[in-house]
Amino acid sequence: xxxxxxVYRKELSDHFSSYRFVILFALIAMVSFITSYMAGIHLKxxxxxxxxxxxxxxxxxNTTGALFSMVQFVAFFGPLIGIVLGFxxxxxxxxxGTLIKIVSQPxxxxxxxxxxxxxxxxxxxxxxxxxxxxxxxxxxxxxxVVPGVEEVWRLFIYxxxxxxxxxxxxxxxxxxxxxxxxxxxxxxxxxxxxxxxxFFVSLGASVLADVxxxxxTQEAVNTEAAINNIRVRQFISLFxxxxxxxxxxxxxxxxxRKTADSLVLMGPMEKISAGRFxxxxxxxxxxxxVYPYIVILISLTLVCFAISYMVFMIQEIRx
Amino acid sequence: xxxxxxIETFGLSKIYPNQTAVNKLSFSVKEGxxxxxxxxxxxxxxxxxxxxxxxxxxxxxxxxVCGLDPVRSAREVKRQVGYLPENVGFYQDMDAVQSLEYxxxxxxxxxxEAKKKTDEVLNLVGLSEDxxxxxxxxxxxMKQRLGIAEVLLKDPxxxxxxxxxxxxxxxxxxxxxxxxxSLNKERKISVLISSHHLEQVQKISHSVGIMxxxxxxxxxxxxxxxxxxxxxxxxxxxLEEIYMKYFQEV
Numbered sequence: 001x002x003x004x005x006x007v008y009r010k011e012l013s014d015h016f017s018s019y020r021f022v023i024l025f026a027l028i029a030m031v032s033f034i035t036s037y038m039a040g041i042h043l044k045x046x047x048x049x050x051x052x053x054x055x056x057x058x059x060x061x062n063t064t065g066a067l068f069s070m071v072q073f074v075a076f077f078g079p080l081i082g083i084v085l086g087f088x089x090x091x092x093x094x095x096x097g098t099l100i101k102i103v104s105q106p107x108x109x110x111x112x113x114x115x116x117x118x119x120x121x122x123x124x125x126x127x128x129x130x131x132x133x134x135x136x137x138x139x140x141x142x143x144x145v146v147p148g149v150e151e152v153w154r155l156f157i158y159x160x161x162x163x164x165x166x167x168x169x170x171x172x173x174x175x176x177x178x179x180x181x182x183x184x185x186x187x188x189x190x191x192x193x194x195x196x197x198x199f200f201v202s203l204g205a206s207v208l209a210d211v212x213x214x215x216x217t218q219e220a221v222n223t224e225a226a227i228n229n230i231r232v233r234q235f236i237s238l239f240x241x242x243x244x245x246x247x248x249x250x251x252x253x254x255x256x257r258k259t260a261d262s263l264v265l266m267g268p269m270e271k272i273s274a275g276r277f278x279x280x281x282x283x284x285x286x287x288x289x290v291y292p293y294i295v296i297l298i299s300l301t302l303v304c305f306a307i308s309y310m311v312f313m314i315q316e317i318r319x
Numbered sequence: 320x321x322x323x324x325x326i327e328t329f330g331l332s333k334i335y336p337n338q339t340a341v342n343k344l345s346f347s348v349k350e351g352x353x354x355x356x357x358x359x360x361x362x363x364x365x366x367x368x369x370x371x372x373x374x375x376x377x378x379x380x381x382x383x384v385c386g387l388d389p390v391r392s393a394r395e396v397k398r399q400v401g402y403l404p405e406n407v408g409f410y411q412d413m414d415a416v417q418s419l420e421y422x423x424x425x426x427x428x429x430x431x432e433a434k435k436k437t438d439e440v441l442n443l444v445g446l447s448e449d450x451x452x453x454x455x456x457x458x459x460x461m462k463q464r465l466g467i468a469e470v471l472l473k474d475p476x477x478x479x480x481x482x483x484x485x486x487x488x489x490x491x492x493x494x495x496x497x498x499x500x501s502l503n504k505e506r507k508i509s510v511l512i513s514s515h516h517l518e519q520v521q522k523i524s525h526s527v528g529i530m531x532x533x534x535x536x537x538x539x540x541x542x543x544x545x546x547x548x549x550x551x552x553x554x555x556x557x558l559e560e561i562y563m564k565y566f567q568e569v
Contacts, residue, residue, distance in 0.1 A: 097404065318365070
């Protein structure tokens with residue numbers, strides 16, 4: 001433990017004093033303020049005259065104001081935080097010749113990677129929590145509503161999911177920094193994978209779905225074929241951490257949503273019944289809905305970290 | 320000189336897929352002595368040092384460092400052995416004190432103790448004046464001395480110095496050699512030094528080992544080696560002559 005805490009403290013102070021953290025934090029804070037401010041203004045207008053609105057506070061985070069909601073923004077740019085904090089974790093030290101010095105101290109070799117990962121996760125957590133708190137503050141002033149207990153819980157779970165989501169990318173970036181000797185290569189590889197998994201998987205999913213379970217638009221509507229098509233598409237898009245995260249967080253942050261599936265999959269009767277009972281889901285039920293996604297997300301993070309751990313332990317360190 | 324051995328290897332080998340880096344190496348270093356570890360580039364000296372530290376797994380044979388097996392108790396070995404790697408690196412935006420404090424932290428030292436030790440080793444290597452300068456602007460000689468300071472921080476029993484005088488100007492190199500000599504004498508630290516500056520090695524080593532192509536072709540005191548190669552002679556040979564003689568034979 002002595003090694004882990006030493007590396008952890010050093011890495012944490014490095015993160016907080018680095019320009020890249022300041023720039024990243026400024027960028028994210030700015031965008032979050034603007035989106036939630038827009039959402040706040042928008043909400044204020046649309047709630048005007050509504051007798052007893054529910055879960056107004058959470059709407060600050062999930063209302064698509066002018067461009068995108070806070071939740072969408074984190075899904076989109078969260079990975080970048082993880083990548084930026086981790087892409088040169090090991091190979092920079094290797095290049096500078098400091099890694100060999102560190103591992104020749106009386107510590108276990110895994111302390112280096114554990115300390116770095118934990119410091120990254122801490123940085124991410126501090127970033128997210130402070131942004132969520134500031135947005136909540138703005139919301140309090142703007143909307144004049146106080147969050148209820150359930151809303152606070154939902155926000156808390158949302159932040160937790162987000163931390164795991166970004167930690168997955170941190171772990172991946174650290175893995176690449178162990179794998180590739182060159183910092184530029186590991187950064188590019190991580191960004192390429194981010195773009196691929198976040199954007200191209202969902203695009204490719206619909207293409208593949210059309211190949212595997214085609215829907216003939218010429219014929220009369222075949223419900224079975226349409227449902228198959230959507231099932232395939234959804235299955236493939238589960239390979240994208242972004243859609244996992246979106247599925248997991250959407251239902252948590254929006255109690256009115258009752259399923260993580262898209263609304264397209266619902267039949268007309270379901271839609272009517274969902275429309276008739278416009279009541280929020282209790283927190284427990286929301287968790288039940290998103291539980292599988294959270295589990296996959298957490299296990300992805302752990303698997304990613306475990307692989308980096310193994311590679312690092314058997315790798316020979318000469319410089 | 321006592322006959323306790325701080326380093327002993329028995330048929331130590333390291334075989335890479337397409338090359339044998341270290342081939343059945345057996346040698347020993349006595350406690351309190353300075354052992355000059357010589358050989359051309361790529362002879363396997365650094366690999367040997369890494370194996371002695373437990374940083375890389377030997378393919379065969381075994382070793383004892385301070386009576387410990389580096390494969391099984393790498394952490395204990397690293398507690399007693401200070402290693403100065405070839406081309407040691409530093410965090411550019413830390414100053415000397417911060418660098419040393421990080422090393423102290425990694426060694427699990429208390430804050431007060433670390434402060435005291437930091438002052439002490441900075442004095443010892445002559446860097447007290449530059450203690451709050453960023454390491455990024457240090458000259459090569461200062462960096463090497465800071466490297467030695469980091470090694471000294473944990474009060475090692477043995478120091479492994481891999482090419483400590485590489486790239487230093489003659490004055491800097493001889494200063495560093497003097498420092499190593501005095502550390503050996505006053506603090507009773509055994510030293511395993513690999514270097515190409517044969518004159519300086521001759522000045523400080525009690526015995527030397529010559530490693531060529533993964534094998535130790537000769538080891539012992541310089542006088543003995545001279546006797547072996549040039550016959551009994553009163554003349555004192557320069558280490559360079561002996562080294563070249565061995566080198567030509569292989």
